[in-house]
Amino acid sequence: MSSLGASKSAFDNRGIEVSQVRVGAEYFIGKRNYERTVKFPHPNGECCVCSDEGGLKLKCGHYMCPDDILDYAWKQIKTLKHEISCASCTKIVDIDDIIILGLPDDEEKQFLTAALSVNFCLSQDIQQCIRCKSYCQRKNEDSPQVNCLVCTKNMIKPYLFCWYCLGEWKTAPTEYKKCGNSNCKKAKIMQLESAPMIDFKDKKGKTVKVPSIRACPDCTTIIEHNGGCNEMTCNYCKHKFCFICLIPTKEGSLICKSTTWNPNATITCIPAPIQANI
Ligand SMILES: [Zn+2]
Ligand SMILES: [Zn+2]
Ligand SMILES: [Zn+2]
Ligand SMILES: [Zn+2]
Ligand SMILES: [Zn+2]
Ligand SMILES: [Zn+2]
Numbered sequence: 001m002s003s004l005g006a007s008k009s010a011f012d013n014r015g016i017e018v019s020q021v022r023v024g025a026e027y028f029i030g031k032r033n034y035e036r037t038v039k040f041p042h043p044n045g046e047c048c049v050c051s052d053e054g055g056l057k058l059k060c061g062h063y064m065c066p067d068d069i070l071d072y073a074w075k076q077i078k079t080l081k082h083e084i085s086c087a088s089c090t091k092i093v094d095i096d097d098i099i100i101l102g103l104p105d106d107e108e109k110q111f112l113t114a115a116l117s118v119n120f121c122l123s124q125d126i127q128q129c130i131r132c133k134s135y136c137q138r139k140n141e142d143s144p145q146v147n148c149l150v151c152t153k154n155m156i157k158p159y160l161f162c163w164y165c166l167g168e169w170k171t172a173p174t175e176y177k178k179c180g181n182s183n184c185k186k187a188k189i190m191q192l193e194s195a196p197m198i199d200f201k202d203k204k205g206k207t208v209k210v211p212s213i214r215a216c217p218d219c220t221t222i223i224e225h226n227g228g229c230n231e232m233t234c235n236y237c238k239h240k241f242c243f244i245c246l247i248p249t250k251e252g253s254l255i256c257k258s259t260t261w262n263p264n265a266t267i268t269c270i271p272a273p274i275q276a277n278i
Pocket of ligand 6: 242244
């Protein structure tokens with residue numbers, strides 16, 4: 001995805017939204033089942049995902065079979081990636097190569113490019129206004145409030161919508177965290193469920209996977225872990241908690257005693273599961 005211009009046209013063609021990207025990923029993963037014995041007009045090699053012969057050569061030199069290329073792409077799209085990498089060496093694979101080697105049908109091809117565009121927009125803090133379909137950039141990533149300039153001009157009054165649920169901002173503009181829409185919770189849960197996992201090390205040196213996005217246990221504001229230590233402070237309500245186990249601090253220190261602020265530090269607590277209820 002090289003420019004926003006290209007992403008916009010794919011987005012417009014299909015008009016798919018964030019929620020549809022997730023549904024699309026579920027729908028397409030495992031949908032295909034190519035005969036492993038099909039002979040492709042390219043050199044075959046051992047697929048780095050399933051180890052079968054019949055993988056097609058990527059530019060990085062690794063091989064993947066067509067259904068694994070597409071399944072792997074959808075799994076990465078589900079975690080909000082806007083570029084797809086090789087399953088073995090993590091070098092970026094061009095979308096055109098994914099289409100040539102993965103052989104998606106027309107529907108899947110359209111959905112694939114549109115889904116990557118949606119993820120690209122999100123990575124740039126750009127969300128589509130559902131009222132006028134224009135693209136709006138979020139000014140402050142600590143607040144889900146987005147101002148659509150097109151609608152604001154047309155309505156001759158500020159039009160604000162919610163980054164998570166895309167609904168019109170129902171509460172006062174100064175209440176910059178809660179949009180007041182009843183379906184907002186569902187939109188947030190979908191975001192929590194599709195968050196990529198990040199690694200922490202436990203006291204035995206074993207890697208522990210933790211979702212990179214959590215909802216503040218107190219006010220449900222979405223908080224992303226951008227490196228740094230596991231003690232988090234919610235920007236909105238100032239609630240302090242452990243990003244791993246979600247247990248709040250007491251008198252300024254973590255009850256779970258896990259620390260990740262120095263390279264030798266380890267965690268001692270059990271990661272809380274993905275928050276399915278907030
Ligand atoms: Zn394979
Ligand atoms: Zn590779
Ligand atoms: Zn608008
Ligand atoms: Zn909302
Ligand atoms: Zn909070
Ligand atoms: Zn903890």
